[in-house]
Amino acid sequence: xxxxxxxxxxxxxxxxxxxxxxxxxxxxxxxxxxxxGFRRMDAYAPMPVEGLAEAIGFKRNxxxxxxxxxxxxxxVGGFGLLEWITVIAYPHNVGGRPLNSWPAxxxxxxxxxxxLAGLTAMFSMFAMNGLPKPYHPVFNVPAFERASVDRFFLxxxxxxxxxxxxxTLEFLxxxxxxxxxxxxx
Amino acid sequence: MATxxxxxxxxxxxxGPDQILGPGHDNNTVTERIAGIVYLPLTKAPRxxxxxxxISFVFVNILMGAMWVLFTKGIGIWGVNIPVGWGFAxxxxxxxxxIGHAGxxxxxxxxxxxxxxxxxxxxxxxxxxxxxxxxxGMFPILHLGRPWLAYWLxxxxxxxxxxxxxxxxxxxxxxxxxxxxxxxxxxxxxxLVPDLASMRDTxxxxxxxxxxxxxxxxxxxxxxxxxxxxxxxxxxxxxATPLVLSVHTIVSFDFAISVIPxxxxxxxxxxxxxxxxxxGFAMVLTLIIPLRSWYNMRDLITMRHIEAAAxxxxxxxxxxxxxxxxxxxxxxxxxxxxESFMYWNRVTGPYAFTYALLILCNILLPQxxxxxxxxxxxTLVWILSIIINIGMWLERFEIVVTSLHRDFLPSSxxxxxxxxxxxxxxxxxxxxxxxxxxxxxxALPSISIFEVREDMHHAKHLxxxxxxxx
Numbered sequence: 302x303x304x305x306x307x308x309x310x311x312x313x314x315x316x317x318x319x320x321x322x323x324x325x326x327x328x329x330x331x332x333x334x335x336x337x338g339f340r341r342m343d344a345y346a347p348m349p350v351e352g353l354a355e356a357i358g359f360k361r362n363x364x365x366x367x368x369x370x371x372x373x374x375x376x377v378g379g380f381g382l383l384e385w386i387t388v389i390a391y392p393h394n395v396g397g398r399p400l401n402s403w404p405a406x407x408x409x410x411x412x413x414x415x416x417l418a419g420l421t422a423m424f425s426m427f428a429m430n431g432l433p434k435p436y437h438p439v440f441n442v443p444a445f446e447r448a449s450v451d452r453f454f455l456x457x458x459x460x461x462x463x464x465x466x467x468x469t470l471e472f473l474x475x476x477x478x479x480x481x482x483x484x485x486x
Numbered sequence: 487m488a489t490x491x492x493x494x495x496x497x498x499x500x501x502g503p504d505q506i507l508g509p510g511h512d513n514n515t516v517t518e519r520i521a522g523i524v525y526l527p528l529t530k531a532p533r534x535x536x537x538x539x540x541i542s543f544v545f546v547n548i549l550m551g552a553m554w555v556l557f558t559k560g561i562g563i564w565g566v567n568i569p570v571g572w573g574f575a576x577x578x579x580x581x582x583x584x585i586g587h588a589g590x591x592x593x594x595x596x597x598x599x600x601x602x603x604x605x606x607x608x609x610x611x612x613x614x615x616x617x618x619x620x621x622x623g624m625f626p627i628l629h630l631g632r633p634w635l636a637y638w639l640x641x642x643x644x645x646x647x648x649x650x651x652x653x654x655x656x657x658x659x660x661x662x663x664x665x666x667x668x669x670x671x672x673x674x675x676x677x678l679v680p681d682l683a684s685m686r687d688t689x690x691x692x693x694x695x696x697x698x699x700x701x702x703x704x705x706x707x708x709x710x711x712x713x714x715x716x717x718x719x720x721x722x723x724x725x726a727t728p729l730v731l732s733v734h735t736i737v738s739f740d741f742a743i744s745v746i747p748x749x750x751x752x753x754x755x756x757x758x759x760x761x762x763x764x765x766g767f768a769m770v771l772t773l774i775i776p777l778r779s780w781y782n783m784r785d786l787i788t789m790r791h792i793e794a795a796a797x798x799x800x801x802x803x804x805x806x807x808x809x810x811x812x813x814x815x816x817x818x819x820x821x822x823x824x825e826s827f828m829y830w831n832r833v834t835g836p837y838a839f840t841y842a843l844l845i846l847c848n849i850l851l852p853q854x855x856x857x858x859x860x861x862x863x864x865t866l867v868w869i870l871s872i873i874i875n876i877g878m879w880l881e882r883f884e885i886v887v888t889s890l891h892r893d894f895l896p897s898s899x900x901x902x903x904x905x906x907x908x909x910x911x912x913x914x915x916x917x918x919x920x921x922x923x924x925x926x927x928x929a930l931p932s933i934s935i936f937e938v939r940e941d942m943h944h945a946k947h948l949x950x951x952x953x954x955x956x
Contacts, residue, residue, distance in 0.1 A: 324943060331709075344709040347513060347684065348939040354713035362710075364717040368725075386641060386649040393651075405653040408736055412661040415729045419669040419722055423676050426718035430711045433703035440706070448707050449684040451513035451939075 315438035315486040316342075316458040317469045318445075319478030324350040327453035330476040331356035334457060337472065341461035345439065345454040347447075364426050371421035372414050379413025380406055441485045456484060492526040494519070498785040503793045503862060506603045506941070508785025513939045516786075517684055520933045523781050525690055531928070532780045539924040545917020552910040553628065561631055563907040570890045570902035575629035577882045578912050580737055581765065582622035582919075583663065584758075584878065586670070587730050588766020589615025593673060594726035597719075602944070603794055605937040606787050609681075610777075611770050612674040613932070617922040618769070619667045621915040626659070628911070655739035662736040669729055673722050679705050680715075680936040734762045741885065747828040748889030751816065757809030764802035764848075765878035767795050771871035773923060775864060777932075786933055793861045799874060800855040806881075807849045824894055832888040836901060840880050841888070847877025 321327045324346060331344050335358055344353050354360070383406040387393070392400050427433070439445050439456055448454050455478070457469050466483065473481045501508045511519075555563055566573035589611035596604035627636045639660045641649055650657050682702035689695045705711070738758035741749035771792065778787040817829035832841055851873050854860045861867060892899045926932065 345707045346709065346712065347707055348680075348936045348943065349712040349716050350709070350943070353709040357709055359710050359713055362714045362717055364714050365721060368718075368721050382641060383652045386652060391647070391649040402653055408655075408658040408732065408739075409652055409661045411728075411732055412658075412665040415725050415732075416665040416668060419665075419672055419725045419729075422718045422721045422725070423672045426676075426714045427703065429714055430708075432705065432711075435699065435704045437704060437706055445706075446687045449680070449687045449705075450517050 313486050314459050314466065315441075315484040316456045316461075316464070317466065317473055318439070318442055318454055318456040318482050318484050319473040319476060320444055320480040320482075321453040321455070321478055324353070324453055326477065327455060328353055328356050330455050330473075330478065333476055334455065334472070338463050339457050339461050341458040341464075343439075343456050343458070345445070345448045345456070347449050347451060347453075350453075363429065364422065367425035368418050368422045371425075372418035375417030376410050376414035378417070380410040382413075383409060438484050438486045442482055444480055444482070459486075492522040492530070493782050498782050500784040500788050503789040505788055506606060506790050507938065508788070511785075511938075511942065513942070516938045516942075517688060517935055519783075519786065520931045520935050520938070521685055521688055523783075524685065524928060524931060525694070526928075528928075534776070534780050535924065535928075539921065542917045542920035542924060545914050546921050548910050549914025549918050552907055552914055555907060556628060556911070557633070561629065563905060564911075565902055565904045565908055567900055567902065569893060569898055569900050570887055572629075572886045572890065573902055574904055574908040574912055575625045576740075577879065577886050578915065579622050579625035579629075580758075580882045580886075581879050582618045582625070582915065583666075583737060584734065584762035584765045584882075585769045585875075586615040586618035586622065586666070586766065587734060587759070587762035588770050589613075589618070590666075590670065590673075590726050590730040591763050591766065592770070593677070594723040594730065597723045598727060601794075602941050603790055605941050606933050607770065607774060607791055607795075608937070609674075609677060609930075609934045610774060610927075610932045611766075612670065612677065613926045613930075614766075614769060614773065614923065615670050616667070616674060617919050617926075618766075619663065619670060620922070621919050623663055623667065624915065655736060655743045658736045659740060662733045666729060666733045669722070669726055673726055676715075676719060676722060677934060677937075678930065679703060680707065681931045681934060683707065684935055685931065731759055734759045741889075746889050746893060747822070747824040748813075748832070748885065751813065753809055753812050753816075757806060757812075760802045760805035760809065761878060761881060764799060764806055765875060767799045767802070768871040768874035768878070771795050771799075771867060772875060775868045775871075777927060781927070783933075786938075789862060789864075792864065792867055796855050796861045796867050796870075799871070800852060803848065803852045803855075803874070810845070810849065828889060828892070831892050832884060835888065835892065837884070837888050837891075840883055844877055844880040844884055847873045848881060 319330065321330060327344055327346065328350065331342075331353065334342055335356060340358060342357055344357055346353060380403075384401065384403075387402070387406075388400045394400075439448075439454070442454075444452065445454060455473070455476075457464060457473065463469075470481055470483070498508060507516075561575075564573060564575070566575070589608075592604050592611040593608040593615075597608070627633050630636060638648075639650060639657070641652075650660075652658075679702055682698050683705035685698040686695050686702050689698055735755040735758065738754035742751060742754040744750060774787055775792070778784055814829060817826045820826070832838075852870060854866070854870065860870075887902050891902055
């Protein structure tokens with residue numbers, strides 16, 4: 302690290318990262334960073350921590366909306382397919398019973414709804430999370446190996462307008478993290 | 487992983503029926519313990535695991551042999567005939583799919599009900615669901631007569647311009663079981679991804695890190711990711727809950743929509759669902775009791791889990807008992823002579839001994855679970871779980887065989903005697919199922935690591951809140 306270089310001029314730096322021991326410390330740190338005006342940052346935890354996403358300003362996600370749309374498409378598609386088969390494509394008169402015997406289509410309609418909604422729940426979640434993504438700069442930090450075990454991390458990214466290497470590192474040190482490092486891109 | 491000890495040297499004691507986790511655990515130790523089972527080199531695997539895996543592999547080969555004979559000679563090698571056209575194949579299909587249901591109950595329904603104790607057994611039960619559905623799915627296809635045409639079951643544009651009959655419960659079954667298998671896989675894999683990331687970061691060998699790295703999709707535990715993840719997981723649980731009820735309801739429709747005495751009853755859907763969960767919990771206990779002792783996991787899967795599963799068995803078993811009672815009552819109350827004859831024949835006819843055994847295994851012996859001492863006696867619970875598995879198989883045998891073999895016309899009555907190939911195929915699927923379970927505990931974390939961490943975090947918060955109040 303050269304002295305006082307503005308980080309934004311160095312595309313080889315992803316951000317600055319601080320390591321914490323407990324989820325409570327991480328949430329406090331995130332709230333202070335958000336309060337200081339940082340927006341482009343991310344927190345990392347080995348398990349879901351209540352209130353962590355909110356602390357970095359992420360309040361809503363669109364998974365539920367995707368699943369709702371997929372469920373409606375599945376139900377309409379499944380029912381439509383059966384109607385089309387029995388009424389248009391392959392009308393089959395069995396003892397004069399009506400071709401459009403819709404109550405008999407409900408079980409398959411339901412299964413199609415669940416199938417499409419369930420697949421969408423997984424695929425939309427991974428897609429919006431940008432996964433699969435085998436490489437990410439945060440993995441360059443050796444200590445980050447424990448982010449999936451028992452350590453908690455806050456990373457302020459260099460794309461944040463307020464980001465200045467030295468200042469941000471100093472800010473993170475003030476937050477009480479046990480280890481503060483620069484994340485190479 | 488810092489230490490080279492994969493399994494703890496000393497015996498880990500069971501913390502008793504009040505604790506879901508042994509004392510002295512933190513985020514790091516649970517990871518080491520659960521992942522350690524997988525990292526244990528094959529040469530150091532418990533001898534019982536090796537013997538079990540070998541025996542079940544022998545049965546996998548018996549299954550392959552039985553299938554080969556079936557494909558070359560046709561289903562005439564089985565004991566099925568007219569009038570008993572369904573035989574072992576459908577008995578086993580219903581039995582296996584029922585076993586799968588406990589896995590979904592544990593992972594989805596208990597999740598929605600916020601039952602924390604489910605955490606230690608949900609991954610394992612979901613794996614059990616997947617393998618049981620794989621076994622179940624085999625039977626209707628093997629039973630087709632021309633199994634290579636199984637894809638005709640799905641609606642697809644074809645040159646014959648023929649479509650399946652969507653008014654038939656058998657076609658509903660195709661959609662129900664294939665959806666169930668798919669969603670179970672999705673639910674299981676989604677739950678695995680964060681743990682696969684832990685394995686990627688802690689595995690002792692580079693090749694293991696590479697495999698788990700690919701499987702974990704680059705999961706890095708970002709707060710935004712967890713936020714979406716929890717939403718997706720909750721929605722999957724919400725979707726899997728009605729799904730599991732619908733699947734066994736539709737399986738029961740295979741029988742209930744027909745006009746055969748003994749099948750044509752409205753009690754079938756709830757009674758089938760309860761029976762499915764009953765047998766599923768029995769199978770969870772049958773498998774988990776030996777595994778927790780082989781891999782020294784008594785502090786991770788505790789008496790709390792075993793007692794809770796035993797209570798659920800008792801509860802669902804009583805619903806099943808109510809189902810049997812209603813069948814008997816309506817055979818008499820309906821005044822229908824075919825229905826009452828069917829029931830009388832079931833209790834006193836040539837298959838009467840199976841009915842007596844069924845009542846003994848499914849209704850009488852499980853009543854011992856009312857006694858707390860029995861629920862806390864690990865050997866007794868294990869024996870009872872096997873008895874219930876047998877009882878639930880007998881139930882399906884009763885439903886399929888005794889209803890079919892003597893129906894409306896005495897001149898077309900017959901008997902069904904299973905052949906050696908019926909038995910070989912059935913025993914083969916049990917081997918196949920167990921072999922997959924044996925492989926699973928060696929390849930993937932059989933307890934959800936991140937959910938145990940989450941539980942510990944919640945427990946700590948509750949403790950703090952309690953202390954502040956006091």
